[in-house]
Structure formats: structure tokens, C-alpha cells
Amino acid sequence: MAQLDSCTFDNIPSWLTRYRSGQTVFAEGETANRIFRVESGCIRLQVNGSDGVRQIISFVFSGEFFGCSADDQSFSAEAVSATILRCWSTRSMLSCGARSVDVAIALINFANAQVSEMAHHLEKVSHLTATARVRWFLSNMRNREDLCKHSGRLDLPMTRRDIADYLSLSAETLSRTIQELEGEGFLQRAGRRGVWLRGQTPQPGIKEAQQCSPASPDDN
Amino acid sequence: MAQLDSCTFDNIPSWLTRYRSGQTVFAEGETANRIFRVESGCIRLQVNGSDGVRQIISFVFSGEFFGCSADDQSFSAEAVSATILRCWSTRSMLSCGARSVDVAIALINFANAQVSEMAHHLEKVSHLTATARVRWFLSNMRNREDLCKHSGRLDLPMTRRDIADYLSLSAETLSRTIQELEGEGFLQRAGRRGVWLRGQTPQPGIKEAQQCSPASPDDN
DNA sequence: CGACAGATTGATCCGTCTCAAGCGTGGTGG
């Protein structure tokens, strides 16, 4: 999800709301009247298939925006964990965008980043094996420093089922894949939501200090 | 892809360009400096995976817009068939959007429609069987009256390979699925790109005639 | 401490992919 320049919106009135784990922020089809930024916690955006199967489109983390629409919401939003959101009125945001180039461009950029993310999500989910999907997901997650309380240790806010629905895998396959990656030394499970990442997948850009791990002998 | 209110942009200078089948309009990563509307023909938006596999994100038809971005393009665009495009400068479009509420809202709506389409594309591709995906695709296509020169007869501009890459199927599976649907009486192939649709899928959410049953009375 | 939802593990099945040939259409050149 897009990083909007927060300063751009500082002059527009906003307020805070609080959600419990699992609570719905808005549902698909609902009229969009607010834009949100995650202050703390995590939100999942999802569409529900006709057969009740759920596809998670995106996880939204601290500092990121969602819900920007001038029409109806095209997906629903639910809290993955206890979450605090900052809200703006869509109306005031748009009318401000009509007066300020910065705001208008920020909104366009935001929407475009969303499209970009989804396009690549679709590409990954369609063409990668289960193992590659999980590696891709974890590599994305490790770049969010707010999830890494300790170096290399990921504390994921979402359940296995959430991850499975994000990657279009069954929960069983996801579990087996994680087990397999643990056998390879790529990761180590720590409780139900925690993961120690060992394999230093060279991410584009940042590479942070690893602890005592030897350079991964296995291939990527 | 979104329908923008064309009138909104009538006051912004534009020009026409022509593309041959297969020609690239822009590539992923390229700086976005134009917004396009299809005057005639068809455009495909796609991302290319690292392994060379191609995922088609969307087909863009006559009257629809694409390429709206204030940053770099997050996918590439190629002509499916001979195509004429109307182009606007992104700069002039955005600065106009900063002065006109209509234009700003139109741009937001456009981006949002794109997100909505992709979210549901992802959901369909992830959870439907090959047969259901093809039915879904054809049902979408049949609603484009510009493709139906005769009632019920679809003249698709794209190849099987294109459709397969859109639905995340192999070309072989797509072919077999079409054959199967022909056996059920859902469609009938007419040349390489043409399809007669028999099954009257009444669009929104209605269950259509059963498939595996004894020869649906072949009405046309 | 106890209970329950979520996670894991196992066995089996099915759908789709892959590799490999033929076939037909539509376009090209004579």
C-alpha cells in the first residue's frame, strides 16, 4: 500500500477511531466517505467470492493509507489485530485536492501505487510455486521494521489463514511449506505468529545487520 | 478499465497516435508522461515475471482510458490489434485536475475502478476452475457491444495466448476448456477468433443452465 | 489450569501443467 506524504494532509481535519481484532472497518459496496491511515496495528483488504472464499488483496500497516475512493468501496476492510486509524472525510480530502496540486498528485500516486502492488501480487500468486510465494511474502514482511522488534525476528500480526488467503494457498499447504522452509534453514518458527528469518534474501535496497548467522549456504 | 466522462477532458489539448498489432505503447518502469484513451482497437496491460512469464492485467477497449500515473508505469501496454489512441499530457491533465474538481474526481474514480477490477480479477483467477474462468471471461466480453457485430457472435481481438495469460491458464488448458464448453453447447467456435455464445448468461449473478445435463435443448 | 480456535501432520485425489505431435486458418507470394 502506498506511503502518502503525511504532511500533505496535516491541514485537513481528521480524527481517530479504534478497532478490535476482526472488526470490520467497511464492507464492499458501502459508500466511501472516509480515507484512513493506520496509526498502529494492521488492516486487511479483501474481496469475498461468491462461494464464500476470501481473497486478501493487501495488508495495510502503520503509516499507510487505504479506503481512498470517490465512489463505493470495491473491497472490504477488517482489522487484523487491535488497530487505531486516523480518518479524513473523503469530501474534504477531494475538495482540498481540487485546490492543491500536492494533494491531487498525492491521491493519484496513492491510487497508482495500489494498482502497481496489486498487479504484481496477481503476477506472483499466479505464477509462483507455494514455496516461492511464501518466500516472497516473508521477504516483503521483513522490510517492515515495525514488525521486527528484534533483528531478524518477525512478529506477524496475521494468522496462517490470513496469509494463506493472501497467497491463494490452502492453510494446510502453507503450513507444510513453512515446515519445509524451516527444514532448509530459511526460517525458524517462534510461537504461533513469530518467525526467525535466517536466509539473507538480498532484498533490493536495505540490508540490515544479521545476527550470528553464517552466510546462507543454500541457494536462494 | 474505467469509463471516464470524456467531456471532462475536452478542454485539455490532446492528439492521436496509431499502433500496429503487437506494438508497445509503453514499458514497465518507463516514466509516465501521457494518458491514453482507446479510440479504436484494443490494448493489453501486462507485467512480465522474472521468469519471462507474462501476466495480462487488463484488456482496454474503445472509449476506455489507461496509463494514468504521476510516477513510473507499473506495467507495460501493448496493442492487441491495430489501435488508435488519443493522448493527453499527464502534466497538463494533473495541473488541470488541481484546478477542477471534476477532473480530480474523475482521475480518482478512474484509478479506483482500476483497483476494483484488478481485485476481482485476482479473486476470480485464484479461486475459479478453468471452466469457470473462461465462462467469466466470455461473459465479460459479451457485454462489450462493439465486439458483437452480430447478436451473440463475439469477434475477439486477442489470441488464445492472450486470453490464457489473462486467466492464468496454459494455452492448452484454455483450448481444452473451450472445447469442453462447445460440447456443452455454451458456445460454438467460429474461425480462429470468433465465438457464438449460446448459453444466455443473464449477467448479474443469475444461475445459468446446467452444464453436464443431457443436451440442453440447443436453442439459439 | 482448562478449553477452544488455530495450526500441524498425514493420506489421497483431482485439476492443471508440461512435453510432444498433428492440424487448420489466415496471410503471403507467385
Added chain:
DNA sequence: CCACCACGCTTGAGACGGATCAATCTGTCG
């Protein structure tokens, strides 16, 4: 205008990855 060619499409056989069904285990929370 016709014959030919090439590419895209079709069809077949086999393999495999992930889904499904079912049972058990384990963290987390009351």
C-alpha cells in the same frame, strides 16, 4: 486467384503440485 507456408491452435498422454478430508497437536486466552 490460387497454392503454399507458417504460426497459432488443437489434441493426446503422463506427471506433479496443491487441494481436500480427517485426525491430532499446541498456543493462547479466559
